Amino acid sequence: MEFNVKREIFLTGIQKTLGIVEKKTTMPILSNLLLRAADDRLTIIATDREIGLVADYEAEIIQGGEITLSARKLHEMVREVQGEKIHVVKNERDMVMITCNKAVYRIPGIPADDYPVVAGQEEIPQCRIKGGILKELIRRTAFAMSTDETRKTLNGVFLETEKSAETSMIRMVATDGHRLALMKIDTGEKDFLDLEKGVIVPRKGIGEIRRLVDEEIGDMSLGIGKGMLMIKTDHTLLKVSLIDGEYPDYSRVIPVGKGLVVTLEKDKFMHALRRMSVISSERYNGVIITISEGRLVMNSTNPDVGEANDEIDISYSGEERSTGYNVTYLADAVEVIDEGQVEFEIGAGMKPGVVRSIGNENYFCIVMPLKL
Numbered sequence: 336m337e338f339n340v341k342r343e344i345f346l347t348g349i350q351k352t353l354g355i356v357e358k359k360t361t362m363p364i365l366s367n368l369l370l371r372a373a374d375d376r377l378t379i380i381a382t383d384r385e386i387g388l389v390a391d392y393e394a395e396i397i398q399g400g401e402i403t404l405s406a407r408k409l410h411e412m413v414r415e416v417q418g419e420k421i422h423v424v425k426n427e428r429d430m431v432m433i434t435c436n437k438a439v440y441r442i443p444g445i446p447a448d449d450y451p452v453v454a455g456q457e458e459i460p461q462c463r464i465k466g467g468i469l470k471e472l473i474r475r476t477a478f479a480m481s482t483d484e485t486r487k488t489l490n491g492v493f494l495e496t497e498k499s500a501e502t503s504m505i506r507m508v509a510t511d512g513h514r515l516a517l518m519k520i521d522t523g524e525k526d527f528l529d530l531e532k533g534v535i536v537p538r539k540g541i542g543e544i545r546r547l548v549d550e551e552i553g554d555m556s557l558g559i560g561k562g563m564l565m566i567k568t569d570h571t572l573l574k575v576s577l578i579d580g581e582y583p584d585y586s587r588v589i590p591v592g593k594g595l596v597v598t599l600e601k602d603k604f605m606h607a608l609r610r611m612s613v614i615s616s617e618r619y620n621g622v623i624i625t626i627s628e629g630r631l632v633m634n635s636t637n638p639d640v641g642e643a644n645d646e647i648d649i650s651y652s653g654e655e656r657s658t659g660y661n662v663t664y665l666a667d668a669v670e671v672i673d674e675g676q677v678e679f680e681i682g683a684g685m686k687p688g689v690v691r692s693i694g695n696e697n698y699f700c701i702v703m704p705l706k707l
Contacts (some may be wrong), residue, residue: 336400336425338372340392342413342435345377345421348390349410351550351571352381354543355388356406367403369450370423372396380453381406386540387453389572402431402444409433412440453574459565461558462527464505466548466568468520469557472507473545475518475698478667480538481511488580492541494564495533503527508585514664515585515701528559535582536564540575547573588701590689594682595656597626597649598693601669601677607645608666611635614643615662621705622662626681627655635662656681659705660688668700 349368357365360383369380377394381387402425413421416435425431425444433440473492481489493508497519505527506519536544544566548555551568558565564575611622614635625632631649636642658681668690669677680689682704691699 336370336372336402337397337423338377338394339397339420339422340377340394342416342419342421344392344394346410346413348377348379348392349406349413351390351546352379352388352406353410354539354546355381355383355386357383358407364403364445364449365451366405366407367445367450368406368409369401369403369447371401371447373399380450382451382453383539384451385537385576386543387574388543389453391570391572400425401447402429403447403450404431404442404444408442412442459558459560459563460528461556461565461567462524463554464522464524464527464557466552466555468505468522469544469555469566470548470552471520472505472518473541473548475671476507476509476516477541477545478671479509479511479514479516479700480541482538483511486512488535488578488582491535491537491578493533493535493582493585494530494559496528496530498527498529505530508582510583510585510588513661513703514668515588516668517585517699519697528557530559533582534559534564535578535580536575537578540564543573543575547571588687590680590682590686590701594680594686594689595626595653596678596680597631597651599631599647599649599677599679601672601675601692603647604677604679605666605669607633607647608662608669610645611643611662612666614640616640620661620663621659622665623657623659624681625655625657626651626653628652656683658682658688660702661705664702665690668702672698 352368371378375396377392379390416438418436422434429444431442431444495506497504502521504519505522508517556567562577566573611633614637619637622633622635631647633645672692674692674694676693678691678693687701687703689701
């Protein structure tokens with residue numbers, strides 16, 4: 336195997352694999368990526384058995400072949416060399432020599448025969464979707480995913496579609512049991528995927544999708560079926576195994592009746608929450624929000640750190656109400672809002688609070704209150 340490839344292209348392809356390859360694994364080969372050279376194309380493949388990525392780039396192939404190399408060491412080597420082109424050659428003992436200008440690396444490889452197969456595009460229904468739509472869905476919801484490994488179905492986001500004669504909406508929901516974020520967007524595609532039952536995309540898969548759509552936000556193909564989600568761009572195919580399980584009926588926690596509603600400037604509210612979070616610690620991160628005539632008062636008292644108070648002028652003349660919330664959860668919900676104004680709904684008693692953006696009815700975040 337021998338080929339020449341542009342350094343920037345090679346580096347880009349390797350970087351895409353770093354979130355997938357396993358750092359600690361009982362199978363050393365899963366720490367490697369597979370390089371395959373054939374037909375003037377260099378294919379870079381990575382998998383952890385749950386997620387697979389196939390990236391395909393133009394290269395000058397002198398002799399075809401394939402080998403697996405440590406993803407992290409290869410990344411460090413290619414990142415540090417300086418020059419436009421990189422020359423890669425493998426000898427019969429699976430030792431790979433990487434040359435760029437006068438810099439030369441030799442790195443041992445593992446034969447590609449032992450590498451898990453990353454299947455191609457099976458017969459999975461696909462449709463076009465703008466990368467920006469997926470990026471926005473993830474940005475507005477992923478923060479609410481659970482990190483509790485014992486709650487498997489909450490360790491990801493729930494994806495479903497809702498169709499009507501005029502629209503084809505795609506909806507993403509994430510919850511950790513203490514908060515719930517929901518975002519929906521019209522895909523603009525009449526023949527979009529039918530996901531009425533919905534699927535659960537795991538946390539690590541969401542991270543890789545986010546990485547992909549951050550780099551390539553044009554049109555791409557989205558396919559779901561046979562227990563996997565597949566995204567295809569011009570150069571990259573990403574496959575993510577879905578979580579097998581039932582997602583909780585999130586509609587049951589969406590408040591039916593309206594609570595006490597106030598309108599706030601997003602930036603003022605956000606900065607006030609950040610000032611409260613200065614007092615937060617792992618043991619205590621609560622903030623007491625009191626609504627009264629003409630003002631919203633925040634108080635956070637942490638025995639280990641100290642106390643913080645702040646006040647925002649509001650247009651309100653109803654009853655006074657105090658409720659405690661996790662200040663980080665509120666800040667996360669407000670931070671992803673692009674619109675200038677925020678609607679904050681405070682439920683009575685132990686009913687949840689709701690953060691909405693004024694000007695975008697397709698997003699909201701529910702936050703459960705704390706016991707005062």
